[in-house]
Amino acid sequence: MIGFELKHKDNSARAGRLHTAHGAVDTPCFMPVATNAGVKTLSPEELDDIGIQAVISNAFVLYLKPGVEVVKKAGGLHRFMNFDRTIFTDSGGFQMLKEDFLDAVSRKGIVFKSPYDDSRHIFTPEKCMDVQEMLGSDVAMVLDDCPPYGSGERRVVESVKRTADWALRCKEAHTSDKQMLFGIIQGGVYKRLREKNAQDITGLDFDGYGIGGLSIGEPRAVMFEMLGFSLSFIPEDRPRYFMGLGSPAELLESISMGVDIFDSAFPTRNARHNAVYTREGRYNITKGRFKDDFGKLEEGCNCYACRNFTRSYISHLMRVYETFGMRLVTIHNLHFITRLLKNAREAIKNNEFEEFKGFIEGSHEKI
Amino acid sequence: MIGFELKHKDNSARAGRLHTAHGAVDTPCFMPVATNAGVKTLSPEELDDIGIQAVISNAFVLYLKPGVEVVKKAGGLHRFMNFDRTIFTDSGGFQMLKEDFLDAVSRKGIVFKSPYDDSRHIFTPEKCMDVQEMLGSDVAMVLDDCPPYGSGERRVVESVKRTADWALRCKEAHTSDKQMLFGIIQGGVYKRLREKNAQDITGLDFDGYGIGGLSIGEPRAVMFEMLGFSLSFIPEDRPRYFMGLGSPAELLESISMGVDIFDSAFPTRNARHNAVYTREGRYNITKGRFKDDFGKLEEGCNCYACRNFTRSYISHLMRVYETFGMRLVTIHNLHFITRLLKNAREAIKNNEFEEFKGFIEGSHEKI
Numbered sequence: 001m002i003g004f005e006l007k008h009k010d011n012s013a014r015a016g017r018l019h020t021a022h023g024a025v026d027t028p029c030f031m032p033v034a035t036n037a038g039v040k041t042l043s044p045e046e047l048d049d050i051g052i053q054a055v056i057s058n059a060f061v062l063y064l065k066p067g068v069e070v071v072k073k074a075g076g077l078h079r080f081m082n083f084d085r086t087i088f089t090d091s092g093g094f095q096m097l098k099e100d101f102l103d104a105v106s107r108k109g110i111v112f113k114s115p116y117d118d119s120r121h122i123f124t125p126e127k128c129m130d131v132q133e134m135l136g137s138d139v140a141m142v143l144d145d146c147p148p149y150g151s152g153e154r155r156v157v158e159s160v161k162r163t164a165d166w167a168l169r170c171k172e173a174h175t176s177d178k179q180m181l182f183g184i185i186q187g188g189v190y191k192r193l194r195e196k197n198a199q200d201i202t203g204l205d206f207d208g209y210g211i212g213g214l215s216i217g218e219p220r221a222v223m224f225e226m227l228g229f230s231l232s233f234i235p236e237d238r239p240r241y242f243m244g245l246g247s248p249a250e251l252l253e254s255i256s257m258g259v260d261i262f263d264s265a266f267p268t269r270n271a272r273h274n275a276v277y278t279r280e281g282r283y284n285i286t287k288g289r290f291k292d293d294f295g296k297l298e299e300g301c302n303c304y305a306c307r308n309f310t311r312s313y314i315s316h317l318m319r320v321y322e323t324f325g326m327r328l329v330t331i332h333n334l335h336f337i338t339r340l341l342k343n344a345r346e347a348i349k350n351n352e353f354e355e356f357k358g359f360i361e362g363s364h365e366k367i
Numbered sequence: 368m369i370g371f372e373l374k375h376k377d378n379s380a381r382a383g384r385l386h387t388a389h390g391a392v393d394t395p396c397f398m399p400v401a402t403n404a405g406v407k408t409l410s411p412e413e414l415d416d417i418g419i420q421a422v423i424s425n426a427f428v429l430y431l432k433p434g435v436e437v438v439k440k441a442g443g444l445h446r447f448m449n450f451d452r453t454i455f456t457d458s459g460g461f462q463m464l465k466e467d468f469l470d471a472v473s474r475k476g477i478v479f480k481s482p483y484d485d486s487r488h489i490f491t492p493e494k495c496m497d498v499q500e501m502l503g504s505d506v507a508m509v510l511d512d513c514p515p516y517g518s519g520e521r522r523v524v525e526s527v528k529r530t531a532d533w534a535l536r537c538k539e540a541h542t543s544d545k546q547m548l549f550g551i552i553q554g555g556v557y558k559r560l561r562e563k564n565a566q567d568i569t570g571l572d573f574d575g576y577g578i579g580g581l582s583i584g585e586p587r588a589v590m591f592e593m594l595g596f597s598l599s600f601i602p603e604d605r606p607r608y609f610m611g612l613g614s615p616a617e618l619l620e621s622i623s624m625g626v627d628i629f630d631s632a633f634p635t636r637n638a639r640h641n642a643v644y645t646r647e648g649r650y651n652i653t654k655g656r657f658k659d660d661f662g663k664l665e666e667g668c669n670c671y672a673c674r675n676f677t678r679s680y681i682s683h684l685m686r687v688y689e690t691f692g693m694r695l696v697t698i699h700n701l702h703f704i705t706r707l708l709k710n711a712r713e714a715i716k717n718n719e720f721e722e723f724k725g726f727i728e729g730s731h732e733k734i
Contacts, residue, residue, distance in 0.1 A: 036683070036684070036687045036689055037680070037683065037684075038684060038689055038691050040689060040690070040691070041690050041691060041694075042691065043691065043694075044675075065683065065686060065687055066658060066679070066682075066683040066686070067658075069659075070658055070659050070679060070683070073659050073661070073679075074659075074661060074677065074679055074680070080677075080679070080680055081680060082675050082676055082680070291433060291434075291437055292436075292437050292440050292441075294440070294441060308411075308449050309449055310441065310447075312433070312437060312440075312441055312447070313404070313441070313447055313448060313449070315433075316403070316404065316432065316433040316437070316447075317403070317404075317405060319432060319433070320403045320432055322403055322405055322407060323407070323408050323690040323693070323694075324405050324407070324408060324409065324410065326690070327408075327410075327690075
């Protein structure tokens with residue numbers, strides 16, 4: 001059965017399980033991004049080995065390349081990328097609005113130019129649903145209008161109106177009963193607008209809810225204030241997905257507020273730029289002191305990279321731009337985050353999440 | 368016991384086994400290059416899975432980065448890169464002379480500038496032996512003087528004199544009894560000089576012999592003529608290593624002439640530039656027709672890439688520069704070459720190598 005099962009609450013923190021057409025995802029969970037239908041540098045077996053239960057791809061990006069018809073002909077995204085577990089797809093509204101290829105956004109949808117051949121396309125809510133159903137992801141996201149941080153109230157008023165309008169059109173266009181559909185709550189940093197949008201969106205009874213328009217440049221305190229405020233309108237029995245977060249410390253804080261699902265390009269992108277995650281904080285593996293450090297990336301870690309290779313070797317690979325080095329650090333960082341969230345789930349089940357969070361924060365000065 | 372065992376001859380083609388301090392290498396064999404102490408994009412487990420029994424690294428490159436002291440402190444190159452099988456090291460003379468950092472070559476050795484910090488270094492034959500012993504490779508190569516193709520006879524006269532002189536100094540400086548030492552025969556495209564150098568070098572009684580100074584731009588007919596001529600001076604009980612070859616067709620031709628060992632950056636470098644090796648020739652996986660081709664990279668192949676992914680998916684990965692795509696094509700190409708050489712060994716043992724070679728050449732129009 002497809003749906004969300006809330007298993008345990010520890011104050012506001014929640015442990016649950018998302019059941020999708022491709023198995024269970026224990027929450028709170030972190031999804032690495034597989035924007036181009038693959039988590040950069042990794043194989044499906046490596047994702048499995050790390051314990052990744054879900055990844056998130058991007059409908060807009062796949063629409064451009066290789067084209068949604070190709071993925072459909074392959075038998076859907078799971079078969080195309082040979083990944084048997086849960087796949088979310090983001091609509092790509094965020095990318096379309098953020099990137100250079102935006103042509104216009106109107107009531108009708110988002111018009112953009114392909115960066116590959118300058119051809120013009122329009123993503124309407126209906127098209128967005130159609131594309132995601134053709135991709136065959138387990139969880140589709142509605143098309144939303146996410147204005148950049150710093151937008152004036154007038155622009156955000158327009159955004160929440162459009163986001164609510166598009167959410168309804170997505171809901172009506174969506175037909176698959178194997179694919180869940182999540183709404184997205186916008187509203188910028190304006191409480192009044194967040195409240196309005198949260199009520200409009202939750203009123204449409206989606207399978208889950210994304211918190212959008214945060215972690216895009218606003219001060220951290222504002223982010224958490226808006227997050228908490230947005231969460232307060234979401235029914236308890238629906239999963240809450242904070243889109244595009246974040247650092248280990250931010251994940252823990254958000255979990256304590258009741259978030260179930262996360263995604264971010266950071267642990268993998270940072271890995272490719274030499275940043276290693278550890279319980280004691282992040283460090284740059286190409287620093288001179290690691291040249292002849294024959295310890296693991298992180299003491300006590302048993303990921304593939306730590307079991308088999310030294311800091312010295314990985315530092316060398318990164319200094320000479322060998323992609324195998326990027327792969328090793330990516331494995332380690334995802335293993336780190338996956339373990340952190342696994343420990344968080346256990347702490348919630350034992351009603352000791354705040355203790356756990358305090359302990360982690362105390363020992364992780366820089367995370 | 369360290370040494371070479373000639374097991375079977377089929378006309379001039381030879382099947383044998385090289386016993387090194389890290390196990391057996393069945394010959395004829397092909398070594399992928401691990402210039403930076405790693406075969407680009409691959410893990411040691413993947414090399415194992417493909418059936419790679421030996422790789423070749425580069426003393427000069429490792430001397431520059433990470434530095435030979437680092438590798439020595441790691442416990443040697445095998446432990447540094449976590450590869451438990453046979454490792455050859457080339458001296459790097461070829462690189463030093465070819466690349467921009469050459470400062471001067473003299474009787475004493477090769478003076479070069481580090482491309483990293485412009486510091487000046489001299490590689491003498493003695494230093495070259497010292498570095499390779501510190502790296503702890505299973506087979507070290509002497510320092511040789513390999514002039515570029517097109518060098519006049521006077522320059523090649525100097526090269527063979529220097530190569531013979533340096534070979535003697537290497538032989539005298541080399542102390543490890545766990546590490547084999549191979550001489551290298553130069554002589555450009557001048558039979559008289561090849562003969563002289565082959566006699567001088569084989570007179571020093573090395574564990575094996577590299578054929579150097581070929582496959583660097585000369586016409587193919589000249590290459591094979593010089594190869595055959597050089598091989599004729601090498602004692603039958605010593606392994607013959609044709610350095611820096613080449614295409615599948617060239618490998619087979621050389622095997623028929625009595626070569627035992629090969630290395631080349633081509634199958635791996637070509638893989639990263641979209642070229643897929645198959646029995647029917649090479650093709651570019653990013654060509655439009657593969658966009659929705661859901662077949663394997665090569666029908667009938669059972670490598671990891673062919674078992675798990677389609678041409679369509681790999682084509683997509685390569686078009687968007689995902690390194691996982693490069694990894695898949697690298698695995699396939701090395702699997703292709705490894706299988707070709709395995710089949711060649713079997714054909715030799717069955718006294719049907721010429722038939723096998725003819726069959727392959729007939730069915731591989733473009734290899």
